[in-house]
Amino acid sequence: MHRAVGSDDGTGVVTAPAKPVIEIEKLNLVFQTPDAPVHALSDVDLTVNAGDFVSFIGPSGCGKTTLMRVIADLETPTGGHISVNGMTPREAREQRAYGYVFQAPALYPWRTVRKNVMLPLEIMGLDKAEQERRARDNLALVNLEGFEKKFPWQLSGGMQQRVSIARALSVEPDLLLMDEPFGALDEITRDHLNEQLLRLWDQTGKTVIFVTHSIPESVFLSSKIVVMSPRPGKIMDVIDCDLPRDRKLDIRETPEFLAIAHRVREGLRAGHSYDD
Amino acid sequence: MIGFLKRDWTLSGFLVLALVSFTLPVGSGEGGRLFWTGEMGALILGLIGVSIALFHQWRGTDGPAGALLVSLGVILGAAGLLLLIDPAYEQGTAGPGLWLYLLALGLYAWRAMDLLSRNATGKRALSLLVPALFGMWLIYVWQVVTTGFQVPSVLLPSPVQIAVAFAGHLDILAADFYQTFVKSVLSGFVMGCGAGFLVAILVDRIPFMQRGLLPLGSLVSAIPIVGIAPIMVMWFGFDWQSKAAVIVVMTFFPMLVNTLAGLEATSHLEKDLMRSYAASYFQTLLFVRLPNALPFIFNALKINSTLALIGAIVAEFFGTPIVGMGFRISTEVGRMNVDIVWATIAVAALAGSLFYGGIALIERSLTFWHPSYRGKT
Amino acid sequence: MRGIPMMTEAVLPASSGGGWSRLYQGKTIPVLTVLLFLCAIWYAGAVYLNSSVLISGYERNNVEWDAGRLVSDAWAMERPILPAPHQIAEEINKTVFQKKITSKRSLVYHAWVTTSATLLGFAFGALLGIMLAVGIVHVQTLDRSLMPWVIASQTIPILAIAPMIIVVLGNMGLTGTIPKSIISMYLCFFPITIGMVKGLRSPDVLQLDLMRTYSASTAQVFWKLRVPASVPFLFASLKVAIAISLVGAIVGELPTGAVAGIGARLLAGSYYGQTIQIWSALIVASVLGMLLVFLVSVIERLVMKKMGYGT
Numbered sequence: 001m002h003r004a005v006g007s008d009d010g011t012g013v014v015t016a017p018a019k020p021v022i023e024i025e026k027l028n029l030v031f032q033t034p035d036a037p038v039h040a041l042s043d044v045d046l047t048v049n050a051g052d053f054v055s056f057i058g059p060s061g062c063g064k065t066t067l068m069r070v071i072a073d074l075e076t077p078t079g080g081h082i083s084v085n086g087m088t089p090r091e092a093r094e095q096r097a098y099g100y101v102f103q104a105p106a107l108y109p110w111r112t113v114r115k116n117v118m119l120p121l122e123i124m125g126l127d128k129a130e131q132e133r134r135a136r137d138n139l140a141l142v143n144l145e146g147f148e149k150k151f152p153w154q155l156s157g158g159m160q161q162r163v164s165i166a167r168a169l170s171v172e173p174d175l176l177l178m179d180e181p182f183g184a185l186d187e188i189t190r191d192h193l194n195e196q197l198l199r200l201w202d203q204t205g206k207t208v209i210f211v212t213h214s215i216p217e218s219v220f221l222s223s224k225i226v227v228m229s230p231r232p233g234k235i236m237d238v239i240d241c242d243l244p245r246d247r248k249l250d251i252r253e254t255p256e257f258l259a260i261a262h263r264v265r266e267g268l269r270a271g272h273s274y275d276d
Numbered sequence: 277m278i279g280f281l282k283r284d285w286t287l288s289g290f291l292v293l294a295l296v297s298f299t300l301p302v303g304s305g306e307g308g309r310l311f312w313t314g315e316m317g318a319l320i321l322g323l324i325g326v327s328i329a330l331f332h333q334w335r336g337t338d339g340p341a342g343a344l345l346v347s348l349g350v351i352l353g354a355a356g357l358l359l360l361i362d363p364a365y366e367q368g369t370a371g372p373g374l375w376l377y378l379l380a381l382g383l384y385a386w387r388a389m390d391l392l393s394r395n396a397t398g399k400r401a402l403s404l405l406v407p408a409l410f411g412m413w414l415i416y417v418w419q420v421v422t423t424g425f426q427v428p429s430v431l432l433p434s435p436v437q438i439a440v441a442f443a444g445h446l447d448i449l450a451a452d453f454y455q456t457f458v459k460s461v462l463s464g465f466v467m468g469c470g471a472g473f474l475v476a477i478l479v480d481r482i483p484f485m486q487r488g489l490l491p492l493g494s495l496v497s498a499i500p501i502v503g504i505a506p507i508m509v510m511w512f513g514f515d516w517q518s519k520a521a522v523i524v525v526m527t528f529f530p531m532l533v534n535t536l537a538g539l540e541a542t543s544h545l546e547k548d549l550m551r552s553y554a555a556s557y558f559q560t561l562l563f564v565r566l567p568n569a570l571p572f573i574f575n576a577l578k579i580n581s582t583l584a585l586i587g588a589i590v591a592e593f594f595g596t597p598i599v600g601m602g603f604r605i606s607t608e609v610g611r612m613n614v615d616i617v618w619a620t621i622a623v624a625a626l627a628g629s630l631f632y633g634g635i636a637l638i639e640r641s642l643t644f645w646h647p648s649y650r651g652k653t
Numbered sequence: 654m655r656g657i658p659m660m661t662e663a664v665l666p667a668s669s670g671g672g673w674s675r676l677y678q679g680k681t682i683p684v685l686t687v688l689l690f691l692c693a694i695w696y697a698g699a700v701y702l703n704s705s706v707l708i709s710g711y712e713r714n715n716v717e718w719d720a721g722r723l724v725s726d727a728w729a730m731e732r733p734i735l736p737a738p739h740q741i742a743e744e745i746n747k748t749v750f751q752k753k754i755t756s757k758r759s760l761v762y763h764a765w766v767t768t769s770a771t772l773l774g775f776a777f778g779a780l781l782g783i784m785l786a787v788g789i790v791h792v793q794t795l796d797r798s799l800m801p802w803v804i805a806s807q808t809i810p811i812l813a814i815a816p817m818i819i820v821v822l823g824n825m826g827l828t829g830t831i832p833k834s835i836i837s838m839y840l841c842f843f844p845i846t847i848g849m850v851k852g853l854r855s856p857d858v859l860q861l862d863l864m865r866t867y868s869a870s871t872a873q874v875f876w877k878l879r880v881p882a883s884v885p886f887l888f889a890s891l892k893v894a895i896a897i898s899l900v901g902a903i904v905g906e907l908p909t910g911a912v913a914g915i916g917a918r919l920l921a922g923s924y925y926g927q928t929i930q931i932w933s934a935l936i937v938a939s940v941l942g943m944l945l946v947f948l949v950s951v952i953e954r955l956v957m958k959k960m961g962y963g964t
Contacts, residue, residue, distance in 0.1 A: 100866040106859045110960040120867045393797035410798035488683030498946040499939040500900045506923030585810040625809040632808035
């Protein structure tokens with residue numbers, strides 16, 4: 001997949017044709033609990049274009065994971081409109097339009113790495129040869145050649161999470177939903193995986209939605225940052241992050257990076273995210 | 277019409293089968309055939325049950341109110357059949373109408389439980405009602421089938437016969453309960469659990485013994501220990517002492533193994549903290565290790581409560597003075613008084629679940645902090 | 654997911670000793686010591702318990718006796734109150750290895766009678782328990798109505814129904830293996846149901862969500878997720894179940910005065926005061942119980958290894 005990306009000098013003018021993948025209007029989600037109804041999402045409007053890398057950032061309880069789960073049809077909204085690839089989330093899910101990476105690897109201990117990656121393909125009923133091909137290709141994509149025969153518990157935490165990314169990619173979706181995928185890892189492993197993820201995004205041109213509560217992570221990875229605040233969960237700010245696409249870790253010390261990080265922090269503060 | 281039927285197939289099935297069964301004879305024999313119309317009260321109750329089903333299918337809600345209404349319909353419909361059974365039985369044998377109606381009622385009851393369980397989440401009263409209705413349904417079918425098929429009471433007495441036997445032999449049942457439960461079970465349980473606990477505390481100080489006992493302890497769980505009953509009867513005589521001895525041996529090992537495992541459950545962090553306070557062995561035991569072991573100890577107590585009753589009853593099969601639940605079961609079965617046997621079993625079941633429930637209550641009040649109880653109210 | 658092995662090694666005290674200390678630190682030596690200790694207590698107990706009968710016998714017959722004679726007699730009585738371990742070993746040797754296994758006096762024959770009922774009941778109990786668990790996990794109404802009763806049944810002494818089942822089925826013309834295995838069956842299907850329900854429910858929300866993102870059908874979730882996840886739980890409950898299945902079969906032999914089976918040997922021994930016979934039947938039953946549990950755990954290990962569950 002080839003994409004024309006304006007090599008960008010900080011002016012923020014990107015000239016790629018923007019086709020919306022996800023369109024959300026006035027989305028509401030109220031959970032009924034025994035005590036009182038909880039407004040998990042309140043009047044959320046958002047558009048995600050093809051090829052975007054969008055981060056949802058905010059404190060716990062701001063609805064960032066819930067919003068992602070609505071996109072994945074794991075939750076049903078109580079009001080508003082949402083479309084994924086021009087379909088309802090349910091239709092999108094049934095057509096396997098997205099790959100989902102959870103906070104934990106959620107690998108099956110009784111399956112080898114290769115069989116874990118093949119799991120969704122078995123469910124989709126692909127033929128054996130195709131399953132094998134995709135497992136091989138996607139494990140190679142996350143640099144895990146040679147580990148096919150291992151069991152998940154024989155791998156480190158970072159490697160397990162890479163397997164789960166390969167598993168999400170094996171569906172060959174245009175949309176990748178990642179829910180704090182590196183949250184449980186140590187910072188050094190996390191930096192490394194962040195770099196790998198960026199490279200992957202650049203190579204494949206997929207649309208990525210990424211939930212995090214780390215400001216540096218969101219700025220480092222994203223082309224667009226969605227700042228959310230809790231009680232009720234709503235969007236405070238949408239920040240375009242126009243750093244060059246081939247970012248290295250040391251970009252995090254540049255003034256441009258720090259300026260965006262500052263703006264994210266301001267957005268969080270405005271949403272009272274730092275209050276008790 | 278199809279829409280009406282399609283709303284819920286089980287309820288539609290009930291309606292169709294019940295209406296058909298109204299036209300069939302419920303009893304037949306020398307006195308001719310008996311129809312529902314022969315017993316006006318039964319017919320009225322049955323028709324009320326059917327009307328409730330009709331109404332619910334037509335415009336009832338699936339909420340708690342609808343669920344309760346359908347349950348009421350089931351109970352009224354079931355009561356109608358009960359009124360019909362005795363006259364049907366007098367005719368000679370129960371007829372096809374009765375069985376068809378029972379089948380229909382099964383569908384009706386299923387729909388009631390289905391509706392109740394859908395509304396039961398988070399509501400304590402409703403979630404208790406579902407198993408209660410299920411239990412009542414089982415007893416009801418037992419009653420109807422045993423009377424309808426005229427099952428000889430030597431094989432399977434009806435619930436009513438058992439209840440009559442229960443009420444008629446209260447003195448015997450009470451004496452049996454006192455002999456078996458109060459004398460044998462309680463004393464054996466206390467001695468066995470106490471011994472297991474004390475030995476565990478002692479062994480815990482000697483890691484060598486612990487490593488030697490733990491593997492054996494798990495092997496013991498594979499052994500049918502009840503088999504020592506005849507030996508204990510020889511050693512300690514027919515009275516409760518021999519039963520208590522069997523229980524002591526049966527309950528000792530579960531308590532030992534669980535307490536040892538529980539004492540190991542304290543994390544290194546917690547132990548290191550006590551070390552940093554320069555706490556003595558007994559202080560560490562009392563403040564940290566025993567509280568951490570409590571869930572394990574209660575687990576053993578709960579396992580042992582059932583084991584103790586089994587031990588006492590089975591040991592009584594090998595010889596008793598002429599009182600006790602095990603004695604009652606084995607002799608009355610021989611005399612074909614199966615209704616008294618069932619009454620005794622009911623007492624045993626009640627005693628067992630109350631005993632277990634009591635321990636579980638104490639556990640809850642002592643280990644409320646444990647993750648398995650937190651968050652439950 | 655797993656602890657880091659290096660950590661646990663670091664916690665162990667640095668042992669400078671050689672093979673001996675390794676044996677001491679391991680399990681074999683402690684277990685053997687405990688067994689030896691129990692054996693010594695047993696011999697001492699045999700002397701203590703049997704002495705009063707012997708002494709009164711000596712006095713009645715005016716026999717000169719001393720401690721040495723008392724001890725050797727106490728370990729060689731024909732109907733001792735507590736037989737010495739070697740007497741039991743002799744009896745087992747006689748009835749297990751020196752009798753033809755088809756003989757009514759062979760303990761192997763009796764053990765087989767009990768084992769066949771145990772295994773038959775266990776097989777049916779497992780089947781019933783698993784089917785019930787599948788129903789409970791998939792049908793909410795069953796979960797709400799039946800499951801509380803299955804749990805409650807754990808607290809009542811169901812074994813008390815055994816004599817009635819035997820006698821009632823006997824009246825209907827059913828005798829032999831079937832009634833015993835019915836007792837075994839209903840004893841072991843409850844724990845299997847509970848274990849299997851736990852196992853089929855063990856996949857967490859994350860794994861169920863994962864299957865949902867694949868739009869997997871209920872059958873696919875069942876076969877690809879729930880069933881493999883339930884295997885460890887299934888085997889844990891099978892081990893409990895086979896042990897109580899044996900208890901059920903033995904108790905099932907008591908009420909009608911069955912002529913064959915380990916329970917029958919216990920009963921006959923207690924009628925005629927043949928303590929050595931009782932003890933040897935008991936030991937054989939224990940070995941049988943351990944063998945059956947061991948058999949299940951061997952199958953467990955094979956299955957788990959094949960599935961890749963690691964150690």
